[in-house]
Amino acid sequence: AADPSAAAAPADPDGPDAVRFTWNAWPRSKVEASRCVVPLAVAISPVRSPESLASPPLPYPPLRCKPPCSALLNPFARVDFAAKIWICPLCFSRNHFPPHYAGISENNVPAELFTQCSTVEYLVAGPPGSPAPLPPVFLFVIDTCVIEEELEYVKLSMRKAVALLPEHALVGLVTFGTQVHLHELGFSELSKIYVFRGSKEISKEQILDQLGLSGGGRPGFPKMTQQPGVQQVNGMHPLVTTGVNRFLLPVSECECTLSTLLDELQPDQWPVEAGNRAIRCTGVALNVAAGLLGACVPGTGARIIALLGGPCTEGPGVIVSKDLSEPVRSHKDLDKDAAPHFQKAVKFYDGLAKQLVSQGHVLDVFASALDQVGLAEMKLAIERTGGLVVLSESFGHSVFKDSFKRIFEGGEHSLGLSFNGTFEINCSKDIKVQGVIGPCTSLEKKGALCADTIVGQGNTTAWKMCGLDRNTSLTVFFDVSPSERSGQPGHQNPDLYIQFVTSYQHPEGQMRIRATTVSRKWVDGSTNTE
Structure with missing residues (x-):
């Protein structure tokens, strides 16, 4: 079987490429691979700090090999170099x-061919006349079914967060309790709010109709006409003015x-009867x-x-009834399938996950409560969206305040x-991808590189990562599937190659492509001991 000591590992286990193999x-x-107790896998941090890059x-734009x-x-x-091939x-x-690339020569080599540049990053520029870099967007969803002291802690943290955001960042505000309130920030003359009933599931089309963002407009209001051009927001990406400039x-x-x-924000004013929980419509708000x-x-x-x-x-996503006599589901209830609301709530959030992934958006949850908030659902x-979760006992607790602040901090922090x-x-053609474990979602890009055995999210060679940061890590599992020709004398390549390509929107707004190409040695099982 393969021996981890057969090839010397780098001093830093991850190395400059932020890649770690279980076997070097x-x-x-396939027989020898099956004898390996530890599977053939690679852990990679796709966008580790750019300071680690050699260039x-x-x-x-990157130069690609011909399809497939x-x-x-x-x-x-x-x-x-002579034939330019x-x-x-x-x-x-x-x-x-x-x-x-006509000027390429042995003495004039592009950076992506430098030996030390096994990881390179490209700036993806649009065609001439394309919009400026996209601004980051932050939509805050605040639960008002809390006591006044807790809400004051939220307000304080919100003010600090907004002060840390770059001036061009887009922000929006949704508050909810018994009902959902979407605040129209673009109407500064007075407080203008769109109210949604919390007890009823509402489709995306109904939401857009009520906000006047669909082609038909709202009943009793003039039909919204899509302007032939779209206006730039603060010199940034052109977006539909009627929607973005309002919310x-x-x-x-x-x-x-x-x-x-x-x-002006106050705790939810809806009366709560004795022996009942607060009426909280988290699902409708999200x-x-x-x-x-x-x-x-x-996008x-x-x-x-x-x-x-x-x-x-x-409403949708409910995890427990309003009656305090009904306890919140426990792990034992979930194991016995005795949680009456669980499956329905999971189905709702599964649909929400698919919607967010298709849009390229992230869901972060900061839960500050002594009771459960429904994270299992x-x-x-x-x-699937690569979101963050922080649990604390109170919005005044340092765990919440420090974590919330950390999201918006710049510089070295x-x-x-x-x-x-x-x-x-x-x-390489003798390697198949079994799947990935980590904060991502399959894009169902099937092909010859997909293995029959699936681990994690498999049967694909491409995954969506709505949210990622310098510490995000994925583990990729592989299988060995040698072809008949590769086993013939004279056709054996001593090296195997794997390339990871990550396209993403940088915090500054530009689209970037980071490519990491790594190589390891093949070993013949007959010459090694387990």
């Missing part, structure tokens, strides 16, 4: 360099309005938030930041929160 030498045969981001391989040019490629190390296809505004334009709204972002900024990086103070007791929506990413894998 891989068996050639600054490259200001031109589509691997990016990398230091392991064999280059014929490069051979892909993964599929051995011959590719011609395009005209703008999502740059911090520089709405800081005063937002501060006034926070000052549904409205997702619908708004889907209408205003689809643009955005985060829904939910501040929850208790369990959902009304929300798990799918948070995990920044988490490097990135958005709207896609993670792809290319590898």
